[in-house]
Amino acid sequence: MITWVFACALLGFLLLLLLLTRKMRAMGKKLGQVSRDLGQLQKDLRKGLKESDANQWEHYRESEIHAQLLNLLKFTEPIPPTRSWAASPDLLMTLVESVRVNKPELIIELGSGISTLMMAKSLPAGSKTKIISFDHSAEFAQITRDLLEQHSITGVEIRVAPLEQYDSQRTWYSKKAFADISNIDLLVVDGPPGSKDPQARSGARLELASKLSARATVIIDDADRDGEHAMAQAFAEVLPSHTLRFLPHEKGTAVISPS
Numbered sequence: 001m002i003t004w005v006f007a008c009a010l011l012g013f014l015l016l017l018l019l020l021t022r023k024m025r026a027m028g029k030k031l032g033q034v035s036r037d038l039g040q041l042q043k044d045l046r047k048g049l050k051e052s053d054a055n056q057w058e059h060y061r062e063s064e065i066h067a068q069l070l071n072l073l074k075f076t077e078p079i080p081p082t083r084s085w086a087a088s089p090d091l092l093m094t095l096v097e098s099v100r101v102n103k104p105e106l107i108i109e110l111g112s113g114i115s116t117l118m119m120a121k122s123l124p125a126g127s128k129t130k131i132i133s134f135d136h137s138a139e140f141a142q143i144t145r146d147l148l149e150q151h152s153i154t155g156v157e158i159r160v161a162p163l164e165q166y167d168s169q170r171t172w173y174s175k176k177a178f179a180d181i182s183n184i185d186l187l188v189v190d191g192p193p194g195s196k197d198p199q200a201r202s203g204a205r206l207e208l209a210s211k212l213s214a215r216a217t218v219i220i221d222d223a224d225r226d227g228e229h230a231m232a233q234a235f236a237e238v239l240p241s242h243t244l245r246f247l248p249h250e251k252g253t254a255v256i257s258p259s
């Protein structure tokens with residue numbers, strides 16, 4: 001009888017031990033998972049902090065250039081925000097420097113806005129340089145005209161050129177709007193809107209490469225996007241005496257200039 005009771009107690013104890021071992025194993029697994037999750041969280045946090053540092057640096061850098069632009073161009077009226085739809089200060093500074101250093105006689109811009117104002121303000125008083133900025137939108141063209149008027153700038157043409165279908169793959173500004181254009185010394189490509197269609201700006205090369213002067217510079221915004229990046233490379237290929245540089249700007253800038 002005693003042996004039987006002892007055997008039962010021993011069995012019960014062994015079962016309990018087995019149960020406890022299983023529970024501890026399950027807890028061990030859970031703890032392992034928690035520790036892995038914590039490790040991943042730490043990695044994500046480090047990555048987030050690094051990105052945040054890079055963003056802060058970018059914001060600071062853009063503010064720094066913006067301050068220099070204001071100082072350089074001596075604005076007496078308020079200016080609209082840069083970045084987002086508008087050009088970022090780093091691109092604007094590149095445009096301003098190009099105008100001041102290369103003294104283009106004809107500037108053609110695709111996509112009007114604050115970039116038009118900054119280039120116009122870069123010209124010395126009495127300059128003979130002609131700026132024609134094309135816009136597919138009559139509404140945004142008028143906003144740019146009003147901006148120029150507010151800054152007492154005359155002589156800049158904002159030309160509305162609605163988008164038209166060129167072939168099954170692409171639309172671009174109306175062809176006839178460019179009929180009188182030749183000898184472009186500075187071509188600025190920041191339109192038509194290209195975020196949804198990588199082909200949207202390919203017309204700049206296809207339609208305007210033959211209208212550039214020998215000393216022309218081409219400046220392309222949004223060169224970090226695949227469409228604009230590929231267009232810049234294709235553009236440089238048809239200009240064998242030019243050199244292509246990609247500048248590490250907020251949205252990426254491609255500059256194709258005489259070698």
Ligand SMILES: C[S@@+](CC[C@H](N)C(=O)[O-])C[C@H]1O[C@@H](n2cnc3c(N)ncnc32)[C@H](O)[C@@H]1O
Nearest residue numbers: 085086087111112113114115135137140190191
């Ligand atoms: C990238 S934007 C051109 C920006 C211009 N170069 C500047 O620096 O302000 C291209 C076109 O988008 C249109 N656009 C400008 N601002 C816009 C906005 N806030 N929303 C939608 N379209 C806009 C205009 O028609 C413009 O020609």
